[in-house]
Amino acid sequence: GRWENQLPRDANGRIFLDVNPSCFQSIVDYLNELKISPPDAPLDPPVVEKDDEVFLERLLKMFGMNEGVCSPPLDTVTL
Numbered sequence: 195g196r197w198e199n200q201l202p203r204d205a206n207g208r209i210f211l212d213v214n215p216s217c218f219q220s221i222v223d224y225l226n227e228l229k230i231s232p233p234d235a236p237l238d239p240p241v242v243e244k245d246d247e248v249f250l251e252r253l254l255k256m257f258g259m260n261e262g263v264c265s266p267p268l269d270t271v272t273l
Contacts, residue, residue: 216242217250224263239263 202210211218220240227237240263242250254260 213253213256214246214249217246217253220250221253221257221259 202212204210217240220242224237224240231237240250240254251260254263
């Protein structure tokens, strides 16, 4: 795509994302659940530990997902 040549890569040519791993995993898990769930099934938003909540919100925004993912207010999420 149009961003293909602009993404940083490691020595093996794999795309390198410098993001919080627990936040990224939470988003990947959410997307997987979205893919395998029936269209009418309500989904829980991605959730991380309290210390990472701000990073999750920023990562969702960076990926353009902040409007489509219903996340609870930051002060209500606990693990």
